[in-house]
Amino acid sequence: MSTVKQNLARSAELAGSDSARLDVEVLLGHVLGRPRTWLYTWPEYELTVAEQGQFDALLARRHSGEPVAHLTGEREFWSLPLKVDASTLIPRPETELLVETALELCPQQQLRALDLGTGTGAIALALASERPGWQIVAAERSADAARLAEENRRSLGFDNVQIVRSDWFAQIAPQVFELIVSNPPYIDAADPHLEQGDVRFEPRSALVADREGLADIEHIAVRSVEFLTAGGWLLVEHGWQQAAAVRDIFAAAGFHNVESREDFSGWERLTLGQK
Template sequence: MSNTIDAALKAATSQLAASGSTSPAIDAAVLLCHALQKPRSYLFTWPDKTLDSAQQQSFDTLLERRVTGEPVAYIIGEREFWSLPLKVSPSTLIPRPDTERLVELALDKAADCAGDILDLGTGTGAIALALASELPQRRLVGVDLRGEAQALATENSKRLNLSNVTFLQGSWFEPITDGTKFALIVSNPPYIEESDPHLTQGDVRFEPISALVAKDNGLADIKTISDKARDYLQNGGWLLFEHGYDQGNAVRTILEQLGYSRVVTEKDYAGQDRVTLGQYQL
């Protein structure tokens, strides 16, 4: 049997499709690139190149993990977000394209609102690092409850040579010094309801449940942050949340009842409600 790059890709794509992958060809290519330690272009340039036994074995091992449903990002230990290569681990959520919408909206508000920016529940540091890369003159702070996440985000900042961001460990505002004020507070907090059936499907089965699920119909952490953020926002500062596609109305109500103004929900690239933001005037 031929074990050329082309043959390996075709066989792996079929195997992954049969296992239920929604992107079998992409998964196969990413895993093979990782096994070969080569860029994607290599696969198309050398389709007839033969894999040696060690390369084939490495690819087969990676493939077996994906067939069981393990996310590609955890298998290769990396995920791109905002064109930044981020190291990921099972202690953090995998950064998703929808979250880039939160980054876009934060950059829009940052243009008219000078001051430091806080990212709560930072995970890999994706949001804070994306903003730090675009706003080199601004100071970013990221906070996560888990020490593993804080260490990973710090490692990502060093790998990307972004020195204007600091990561702290603690529960929401706990590690922030009293009296500190921010122009923007952004967060992609846990917002999935505990009984949501999606928790047993796809990649989320492998992700940390504490970073996904919140009590009170998924709104508990959003309520906590919205309330406490008022003590840490400068006059005219903005609070921005990523949330579930069906939570826009509820999040707007939370912000409005707490005195935020100019509250609006923005859609993601798929046309679903995804980010709600409000301004806090003292």
């Protein structure tokens, strides 16, 4: 059987991945039930027949393009281990900007927040981990994604988050929030990136929106005015080329103090506004 060191060297088999070495480390650590640091502490460990077979199978699936998060069934977001599957988007590091900004704008310890299109529950659960006094409603249209979000909520033990089935605001009872956040679909159906990378394995309904990707953002902005208290904030993640258009949408909906924020790559990926 091959050693850990020999298997780590197989990153060359994933030449098409931008993170080949990391992919191999995560998959091998997953098979062995060990953290990535352990792999370099015990490089001469020989995999058993069963471990080698499992690793070979996962590596082959990754070579065919399947996301690592789907292969391991987990992705970390805001230092929280979240279960993931093909029913929703894989949480991405860029979305942590939305969490950071929400916490910056809303330092209060008591607050009602709404997360629209929660998916895995990543944003709502990250906020709950930092603000245990907040009451957070996390809405999700997909039944499968809502079940996944509830599973993550129970696993992490955040009783201040309520997962509800709702098509945006449609099933949200009349009430007001001090904060509304969302990472909605914002990709144009004609975007060629939909046929590349991990997004090929994610649900189109969570990625694509009409009107060149802006339809859901506009719907959220217009309806949020009804559900926000005076002075409340709306934060929306969007595509790197959409900031100006989203600022116009927010302004047209009546929001003030509208601005966009850059992610760690320098792209404007978040727009916020105050009622």
